Amino acid sequence: MNPDKRIIIDDLTARVNASPFLIVVDYTSITVPEFTNLRSALAACGAQCHVAKNNFMRTALTDAGLPDIGEHLVGQTAFVTGASDVAGAAKAINTFAKASKKAEYKVAILDGAILSADEIRAIGELPPRDQLLAKLLGTINAAGSALARVIQAYVDKENGGSEEPAA
Secondary structure, three states: OOHHHHHHHHHHHHHHHHOOEEEEEEOOOOOHHHHHHHHHHHHHOOEEEEEOOHHHHHHHHHHHOOOOOHHHOOOOEEEEEEOOOHHHHHHHHHHHHHHHOOOEEEEEEEOOEEEOHHHHHHHHOOOOHHHHHHHHHHHHHHHHHHHHHHHHHHHHHHOOOOOOOOO
């Protein structure tokens, strides 16, 4: 293999190894200014968008030990990777796709599992992480509060309804 090609493939392999996700997007008919806007939106959530030859990415994915998504690596393909926030990256792509009516998901790999275009689009429609954590904590707190009310009702019943605690 040509040493220049090997350098590109090794760089792609390092990028996919460092990222818990890989989102594959068709960028047909996206203009350079639009693509720059997409890259800026992705950078704001800690993700990067790369364009590479499909064969180079196919080899990089094999080298990284990731699932084979070769049938999706056709046409004009952009690859999105990031440090951690797959939902933020998917949300940025969703927003861009709705505004421009252009970029379309092909497939994604999340922690070694292959996701369809619909599945990664759904991840992008989730509320922000802070809201999800607040809902989770609210649910946990509600269960604890309900348990405390049941215990208090039992204590009140045992005391015969008196306001003073039992001695």
